Amino acid sequence: MERTIEGKAETSGPVPRGVAGFAYTEADEEKRRGVRQMKLIATGLLVLAAAVFIFAKVMDHNGHGAWTGYLAAAAEAGMVGALADWFAVTALFKRPMGLPIPHTAIIPTKKDQLGQSLGDFVGENFLSADVVRSRLHQVGIGRRFAGWLGEPANADRVTGEVSTALRGALTVLRDSDVQAIVGEAINRRVSQVEVGPGLGKLLEQVVADGGHRRVVDLVCERAEIWLVANNDSVMNAIAGGAPGWTPRFVDRKVGERVYKELLRFVTEMRDWPEHPARGAIDRFLRDFAGDLQSDTATRARVERLKSEILARDEVQDFIASAWSSLRTMIVGAAGDEQSELRLRARAAILGFGRRMEADERLQAKVDGWVEDAATHVVTTYQRQITSLITDTVAAWDADQTSRKIEAHIGRDLQFIRINGTVVGSLAGLIIYTVYQAIVS
Structure with missing residues (x-):
């Protein structure tokens, strides 16, 4: 490491320490x-x-x-x-x-004048928009970057650097601050948006596409399985609800009859797509979807329900804890070279580089972005950059x-x-x- 000499330059003795980091070494x-x-x-x-x-x-x-x-x-x-x-x-x-x-x-x-002239020279001949754009266009950054990014070793390097930066950023952030921001953002966003019409349109589309039928099928299947597995419990529950003055064998017969009817109803509804109950469910869901979009009272009830759900401590705790779980998952995946996140990120980077290498239009877009960004910087901050030269020389x-x-x-x-x-x-x-x- 160079150390500052303090004395006259003509001898090996000390020379005065430089100003603003400028020293005779x-x-x-x-x-x-x-x-x-x-x-x-x-x-x-x-x-x-x-x-x-x-x-x-x-x-x-x-x-x-x-x-x-x-x-x-x-x-x-x-x-x-x-x-x-x-x-x-x-x-x-x-x-x-x-x-x-x-x-x-x-x-x-003439030191200060020379510094000013040097700053002006750099600004006029190196930091002009035309010079920067022309030079960057000649370099062909898009093509060079695509070729570099398309190499597996470079894709590994980029993935590793991004993962390290991501882990560092997530480690530095305080959970309490992020949780508060996330919770506030979710609550504010959900509070500002009326969910009824959106839910209505979604439900209407689901019913139109028949997406709810799989749910009905699943409910019917699970109901049949439950009825078969709980035969005695169902009949005892029915018999237990009968009046005390009826004979026990009558209660038993009624329970068996009701059980068989329930099982038959569930089985028919499961096996018969055109079952009247299924049609009733379809009509109910279509009507409910329409009410969610157009009925004022229904929309108001949905909004009240939304507010009640958001106000519950369990929901707020879930929103707050979601960040901790997400951060832990991302940090762990970013640190593991064989994690799905790292592998997918590497594959995406490598694929992007190779697609870009074969796509001249994409290369031209990247060139344009870089040229525009560099031109914006030099035109916006040209005076600040050149003043760095003149001010530094003036301080010597x-x-x-x-x-x-x-x-x-x-x-x-x-x-x-x-x-x-x-x-x-x-x-x-x-x-x-x-x-x-x-x-x-």
Whole structure:
């Protein structure tokens, strides 16, 4: 981990701590040592050019031939190029030799303006709606995402990440808060909606489709089974309700007769779809369905019954406990890789990815959604994003910013000085050669 150095950047001692998280670190100091090495090389070339110039002038003064003029011209131009580039590079970070020359120490004095310009540049060239939309369209996110999601390993990864996030969210939520919200939402929703007409339409459709007949069949079957299994109990109950003055054998005969009639009635109703009792049930249900939709008194009674049911403690306790049961079930299923929930989620993700990979229209829709979302973000929050750049740069210490930037790009800038010396020397040699050719 990098630690902040507190001192001057020119030494290995401490440097001031950075502002707003911007600090001059050991890594910066290491780069700055590389910059100093390149400075020594560039300065060495300048000293070499000066030494060569002096040597050439001495040789020329002592009459050692025309070559001394060429050498002196190359060395002189090299010195000029080196000094000019030294001035240009130095002027970026500080005032050359401490002189208050205009347009020097550009980074320390123009830091805020540079930050503003950088923010404007990013906003205009990177955060514009056209640029973002064009770039995202070229990337083809829908196609890439479909191919990635269609791989089993990636589907497993997405399923695992979603399951982890789901378990974390459900674990953090407090049961009491969720139960209160769920209970309030259910009570409010049910209280606001009149259930009578809806139940009436549902019952009317069920009767029209004959869906209730299976219920009637089941009731008849269960009634027959019960009557057969409780023969004696039924006859004793009938006989026990007879007047005390009737003979016992008469009560027994009446009980047997009633029992047989009940059993016959249930059996016929079970086996005969057109039984009159079945028709009576159909008519009753149709009438009741109509009353639920149009009869004011019936609808009012249903609403009162609904309110009474909702007001019961058992119902409220059931609504409150439903969340706990649901949460436990989901958390357990999300944590089990072989649970039906995880397997179905994985299959759905994998299938979606493969369908999307083969469906260019779906890919285009996904591209459009992503482009619209990204465009909305950059157009809505462009100023906030660019202000992050300008505000951050404005919070930096000017001298420390200059040192940090120089540590990162100073090495390359020193090559400018080296190139200036070399190119200046070659240019001076060429100019002197051309001049000699003209005047000769």
